[in-house]
Amino acid sequence: MAFLSRLCSVASTIILLTACPADDPVIPGGNDTSGSNTTTADPETSSSGLPPAGTTTTDPEVTSSSGSMDSGSTAAADSSTGEGGDSTTAAIASCGNNVIEADEVCDLAQLSGETCESLGFEGGQLGCLLTCDDYNLLGCFICGNEVIDLAEDCEGSVPEEVTCVALGFQAGDVTCGRDCLYDTSECSICGDGIQQGPEDCDGIDFGGETCASLGMGMGNLGCNLQQCAYVFDGCMPAPN
Numbered sequence: 001m002a003f004l005s006r007l008c009s010v011a012s013t014i015i016l017l018t019a020c021p022a023d024d025p026v027i028p029g030g031n032d033t034s035g036s037n038t039t040t041a042d043p044e045t046s047s048s049g050l051p052p053a054g055t056t057t058t059d060p061e062v063t064s065s066s067g068s069m070d071s072g073s074t075a076a077a078d079s080s081t082g083e084g085g086d087s088t089t090a091a092i093a094s095c096g097n098n099v100i101e102a103d104e105v106c107d108l109a110q111l112s113g114e115t116c117e118s119l120g121f122e123g124g125q126l127g128c129l130l131t132c133d134d135y136n137l138l139g140c141f142i143c144g145n146e147v148i149d150l151a152e153d154c155e156g157s158v159p160e161e162v163t164c165v166a167l168g169f170q171a172g173d174v175t176c177g178r179d180c181l182y183d184t185s186e187c188s189i190c191g192d193g194i195q196q197g198p199e200d201c202d203g204i205d206f207g208g209e210t211c212a213s214l215g216m217g218m219g220n221l222g223c224n225l226q227q228c229a230y231v232f233d234g235c236m237p238a239p240n
Contacts (some may be wrong), residue, residue, distance in 0.1 A: 095132035104132040116140035123179065124151040143180035152180040164188075164197070172197035190228040199228040211235035 093102035100107050106114075106128035114135065116124040122143050127136030141149035148155050154162075154176035164172040164187035172187035188197035195205040201223035209230075211219040217236030224231055 093132065095130070100132075105134050107132050111135065124149070141180060143178065148180075153182045154180055158182065169197070171199075188228070191225060195228075200230045202228050206230075 093104050095104060095107060098108040098110055100110050100112060106112060108128060111126055111128060114126060116122075116126045116137075116139070119126070119135065119137070119140065121137070121140035124140035127139055129136050138150045141151040143152065144155070146155050156176055158174050158176050162174050162182065164170070164174055164184065167174065167182070167184060167187065168189075169184065169187035170189050172184070174187065175183040177183035186197045188194075188199045188202075190199060190202060193203040193205060195202045195207040201207065201209070201221075203223060203225065206221055206223065209221065211217065211221050211232070211234070214221070214230070214232075214235075216232060216238055219236045220234035222231030222234050223229070
């Protein structure tokens with residue numbers, strides 16, 4: 001019986017210990033657990049004044065990863081800045097805009113006041129090369145140098161195949177003028193009203209001639225419209 005009593009006493013003690021609440025755990029900074037999170041020290045500041053472990057400091061004069069520079073840094077000089085710090089812009093030529101720019105000699109019709117004559121030629125039309133770096137001299141000529149330039153038709157003589165008929169006239173002879181161009185003043189077309197070349201007259205154009213100038217008497221000189229020859233029917237006989 002004494003054994004059973006002690007056993008019951010031990011069992012009662014165990015039950016009482018189990019029912020009693022355990023002591024609250026000790027929390028640094030106090031036992032207030034009313035908030036969901038506990039209060040911790042500022043991660044960027046420690047009591048020693050040093051940054052927390054793992055924190056990396058940055059030199060304020062070092063450029064950040066974004067590529068920007070601090071106020072104390074010096075930007076690279078612009079490529080367009082000339083000596084002395086003055087900003088300069090090189091002139092850019094645009095050949096073909098009819099404006100002489102930069103190192104261009106000419107540009108389309110802009111020839112800097114030059115002509116074929118000013119460059120030592122007798123005449124012609126001065127031009128400009130498509131590169132604008134020099135003049136086009138193909139339109140200039142020197143008559144009499146035995147070289148038929150682009151602006152010339154001939155040099156002294158006329159090729160045999162070049163005739164008045166070949167040039168659209170009816171009769172006459174083509175000659176080479178003093179300007180080295182074909183002279184067609186001796187070519188004619190009967191009926192065009194212009195006395196020219198071998199024609200005596202053409203219509204009412206008698207080339208300044210009259211009955212009297214041709215050795216006849218007074219009267220009216222006529223013209224054959226098909227042959228462009230004089231008709232003396234209207235002239236008086238020559239005086240004795």
